[in-house]
Amino acid sequence: MTNMNATPxxxxxxxxxxxxxxxxxxxxFLRAQLQQSLAFATLVAxxxxxxxxxxxFFTWSNxxxxxxxxxxxxxxxxxxxxxxxxxxxxxxxGTGMTLSAVMTGIFLVNLELPLIVGVIGGIATGALIGFINxxxxxxxxxxxxxxxxxxxxxxxxxxxxxxxxxxxxxxxVPGFKDIALGTLIPxxxxxxxxxxxxxxxxxxxxxxxxxxxxTFAIGSNEEATRLSGVNTRKWKIIIYTVAGLFTGIxxxxxxxxxxxxxxxxxxxxxxxxxxxxxxxxxxxxGGRGSIMGTLIGALIMSVLINGxxxxxxxxxxxxxxxxxVILVAVFTDSLRSQRSAT
Amino acid sequence: xxxxxxxxxxAATAILAVSLAGCATSGGSTGGDAxxxxxxxxxxxxxxxxxxxxxxxxxxxESKAKELGVTVTFDGPASETEIDSQLQMLQAAIDKKPDxxxxxxxxxxxxxxxxxxxKEAKIPVVExxxxxxxDYPLSIAKTDSLGAGALAADHMAELIGNKGEVGIVGHxxxxxxxxxxxxxxxxxxxxxxxxxxxxxxxxxxxDHLKSADIAKAMIAAHPNLKGLYGTNEGSAIGxxxxxxxxxxxxxxxTVIGFDxxxxxxxxxxxxxxxxxxxxxxxxxxxxxxxxxxxAINGKTPEKVIDTGYFWxxxxxxxxxxIAAVLYK
Numbered sequence: 284m285t286n287m288n289a290t291p292x293x294x295x296x297x298x299x300x301x302x303x304x305x306x307x308x309x310x311x312f313l314r315a316q317l318q319q320s321l322a323f324a325t326l327v328a329x330x331x332x333x334x335x336x337x338x339x340f341f342t343w344s345n346x347x348x349x350x351x352x353x354x355x356x357x358x359x360x361x362x363x364x365x366x367x368x369x370x371x372x373x374x375x376x377g378t379g380m381t382l383s384a385v386m387t388g389i390f391l392v393n394l395e396l397p398l399i400v401g402v403i404g405g406i407a408t409g410a411l412i413g414f415i416n417x418x419x420x421x422x423x424x425x426x427x428x429x430x431x432x433x434x435x436x437x438x439x440x441x442x443x444x445x446x447x448x449x450x451x452x453x454x455x456v457p458g459f460k461d462i463a464l465g466t467l468i469p470x471x472x473x474x475x476x477x478x479x480x481x482x483x484x485x486x487x488x489x490x491x492x493x494x495x496x497x498t499f500a501i502g503s504n505e506e507a508t509r510l511s512g513v514n515t516r517k518w519k520i521i522i523y524t525v526a527g528l529f530t531g532i533x534x535x536x537x538x539x540x541x542x543x544x545x546x547x548x549x550x551x552x553x554x555x556x557x558x559x560x561x562x563x564x565x566x567x568x569g570g571r572g573s574i575m576g577t578l579i580g581a582l583i584m585s586v587l588i589n590g591x592x593x594x595x596x597x598x599x600x601x602x603x604x605x606x607x608v609i610l611v612a613v614f615t616d617s618l619r620s621q622r623s624a625t
Numbered sequence: 626x627x628x629x630x631x632x633x634x635x636a637a638t639a640i641l642a643v644s645l646a647g648c649a650t651s652g653g654s655t656g657g658d659a660x661x662x663x664x665x666x667x668x669x670x671x672x673x674x675x676x677x678x679x680x681x682x683x684x685x686x687e688s689k690a691k692e693l694g695v696t697v698t699f700d701g702p703a704s705e706t707e708i709d710s711q712l713q714m715l716q717a718a719i720d721k722k723p724d725x726x727x728x729x730x731x732x733x734x735x736x737x738x739x740x741x742x743x744k745e746a747k748i749p750v751v752e753x754x755x756x757x758x759x760d761y762p763l764s765i766a767k768t769d770s771l772g773a774g775a776l777a778a779d780h781m782a783e784l785i786g787n788k789g790e791v792g793i794v795g796h797x798x799x800x801x802x803x804x805x806x807x808x809x810x811x812x813x814x815x816x817x818x819x820x821x822x823x824x825x826x827x828x829x830x831x832d833h834l835k836s837a838d839i840a841k842a843m844i845a846a847h848p849n850l851k852g853l854y855g856t857n858e859g860s861a862i863g864x865x866x867x868x869x870x871x872x873x874x875x876x877x878x879t880v881i882g883f884d885x886x887x888x889x890x891x892x893x894x895x896x897x898x899x900x901x902x903x904x905x906x907x908x909x910x911x912x913x914x915x916x917x918x919x920a921i922n923g924k925t926p927e928k929v930i931d932t933g934y935f936w937x938x939x940x941x942x943x944x945x946x947i948a949a950v951l952y953k
Contacts, residue, residue, distance in 0.1 A: 337846060339846045339847075339848065340845070342845060344845060344871060345841075345842070348838070348841040348842070348845065348870075351870065352834075352838040352841075355834065439703075443675065448674065448675055448680055449677065450677070450887070450888070452887055452888065454891065464869075464870060472870070537834065540834070540837075540866070541833050541834065541837075541862075541866065542866075542888075543833075543888060545833055545859075546675070547675040547676065548832060548834070550704075585838075588838070589838070589842050592827060592838075592839055592842035593842050593846040594846070595824070595825045595827075595846065598798065598827050
């Protein structure tokens with residue numbers, strides 16, 4: 284939490300030592316690779332451990348279950364990765380997802396719009412939430428923690444108000460459920476396919492486009508980026524809107540998986556997504572992170588939780604174990620940033 | 626130094642915002658403007674308002690209030706873990722000096738000082754759903770959750786032929802309904818069905834998604850599992866979703882749920898769920914307002930008003946007395 288409270292500090296100019304040298308860049312690249320392979324090794328170790336511990340763990344049905352349970356948190360985590368790399372935070376993704384799900388329900392069930400229109404409307408809701416976050420942070424200069432905390436409450440309240448504190452069922456919308464549970468690839472739920480396609484999309488946007496370049500630039504040194512003539516306000520709004528887009532897609536996917544929009548869900552999902560991002564090696568201080576890492580982080584979380592459940596470990600202990608894993612991940616992360624700061 | 630100060634400022638702002646958030650999320654007040662009317666006013670402080678169950682309690686309370694010509698307000702925290710903010714609501718209710726208070730305790734101990742305050746202010750208190758460990762409240766309208774859990778166990782036993790492995794997806798290991806619905810089930814199995822083994826009990830907080838993932842893990846871990854019992858609406862629907870997502874044939878795993886709601890009614894209709902236990906939330910709301918009304922008029926309401934619980938399945942869902950207690 285200290286780390287999270289400290290994140291808004293990135294809004295002020297950093298005491299800067301100029302552009303990082305080539306050697307430092309290489310070093311930080313290697314560090315990122317190391318963290319990522321560390322995360323990957325953890326994932327493999329967990330898979331091995333649970334496979335040995337329980338004969339019922341490594342079955343296709345269970346693995347596909349794990350992948351499906353990764354989908355929603357994973358999609359949220361992908362979008363949040365962008366925000367966290369800028370040195371920001373987005374607490375509104377959990378309830379923003381719920382509001383997007385509820386709006387999808389309003390469009391499809393109450394207004395009886397065509398499937399594609401309703402789905403786009405739901406995703407647009409998420410993007411709008413992200414845009415407002417970006418506006419509040421970039422233009423009104425609110426600290427991201429506070430701006431998105433407020434949005435988290437607003438989205439939660441609106442989801443309840445708009446739905447009339449009642450779940451909206453999609454049973455009248457044929458094909459909607461298939462968005463998450465259909466199988467375009469036999470045996471693999473579409474929600475998982477969506478997660479992977481979005482991961483590739485996010486990987487390209489972060490690694491190969493100007494959006495990605497400015498995401499890293501703002502995260503490593505916002506002031507320097509601004510002074511070099513980049514309109515950082517505009518790009519921050521764009522980055523938060525991209526995160527919102529993912530929130531909206533997660534909203535549609537969770538609604539399709541539950542075949543209903545449950546307005547009281549969502550609180551706590553943002554923290555799980557942020558945890559996945561951090562376990563994947565993205566730094567809460569900004570400037571460093573990867574999509575691959577986030578995907579692995581999300582998988583670590585769901586493999587861990589599923590494995591503990593398969594082994595019938597008590598729920599309360601499950602939380603303790605997941606908490607410890609997050610602690611270790613953030614600890615190694617802060618160790619490395621301390622080292623890189625000296 | 627400057628950095629330190631600024632960080633401290635942000636930390637302080639964050640703490641402030643979080644505490645504000647605490648207040649903001651605990652809204653959910655509804656109902657008319659109390660002071661302006663001449664009708665007797667009953668303030669109801671509930672355990673929640675977001676779940677369909679509480680919405681049904683509220684509906685029952687409001688219809689009874691209309692019938693009796695009283696005004697009611699219905700407050701509750703956003704989640705059933707917010708004991709502190711519920712106490713603030715109860716304090717606010719006492720401060721408004723209503724003619725009576727209806728209260729559902731989130732924690733049986735924490736509410737005692739406020740019960741003393743209500744006594745001091747001479748405001749009669751009736752309880753619903755869960756009581757406070759104080760002898761001031763006049764009555765309580767509630768479901769016998771232990772009995773309801775035992776009834777679920779009896780039906781589970783009958784449906785799986787009195788033997789085999791079953792699992793429980795609970796909604797809370799803390800609050801009284803979660804604990805009693807589980808214990809009623811577990812104790813009944815232990816006492817009457819020696820050949821049934823409860824292989825796992827896990828808790829999904831009533832979250833549909835989490836409960837579905839838990840149910841899938843249980844089914845994977847126990848290939849011989851014959852039955853699953855979900856202790857509230859979210860838990861039960863989670864199980865139904867899990868069975869659907871795994872593509873298991875209907876009835877391979879006997880699913881028993883709790884409470885109602887459109888999704889459970891649909892699952893029972895299409896055979897994914899064998900049946901469920903329902904309480905009578907509308908009846909709880911009605912009985913609470915009736916008891917409060919009696920107290921205002923100097924009559925002593927019955928100490929414990931058992932509003933009952935019922936087993937329902939595809940054979941009796943349409944019966945008038947069952948249909949009346951189901952909510953969608």
